[in-house]
Amino acid sequence: MADINEKWTNIVLTGFRATxxxxxxxxxxxxxxxxxxxxxxxxxxxxxxxxxxxVALHGWSYFRHAEAEFLCRLCSLSHHVIATGGGAIEHQLQWQMLRQTSFVAWLEADVATIQSRIASDPLSLSQRPALLPEKDSMETETMLLLRRRSPLYAAGSDIRLDATAKSPEELAAELCALYAKVLDGAANGKLQRGECAVRTEGEYEHDR
Known part of the structure; x- marks a missing residue:
């Protein structure tokens, strides 16, 4: 595994919509x-x-192509926190390029939480079109997409945060603390990327 180094200057957030x-x-x-x-x-x-x-005018393929191209452009950034769309993880080639400069955090939530948040957010309902045929309910769509994407989120992230149990302020503080800890470990030669894949705050504490 490649060592984490000074090029790891961004944080990228991944996960399903409404996390x-x-x-x-x-x-x-x-x-x-x-x-x-x-x-x-x-x-x-x-x-x-x-x-x-x-999507209504051009279809999902058009949007996904534009999304893939945009991910490539993000690779030149530094000192950014980047929130990606829920399906961006499916662009595996571009995602691996992005990871070369980024610490990736997966915000995970269960189906019930995701459904509740989408239903209570008019903006999400109006601006985020369905991803599967209309005959599928929101619950079915969420379950099917999570089943497909969760292994990608896990493989393409460095840390997993439970997005259901804490406030946004608490999660942001935890994320920043983990990022600082990882960078400190890398600077001291203690950590490689493969060693920190999809761990939680409690698991990082064992390294101290």
């Missing part, structure tokens, strides 16, 4: 003095419309 990536990312960026970037917001701006409008 708090944008909120927690904004708070973490403020704590670190980094710039926050939401890929869905930036893509909507670049493509001149909401994701729902873009």
């Amino acid at each position: 708090g990536k944008s909120t927690i990312g904004t708070l973490a960026a403020q704590r670190l003095g980094y710039t926050f970037l939401d890929t869905d917001v930036e893509l909507a701006r670049a493509l001149n419309g909401s994701i729902a409008d873009i």
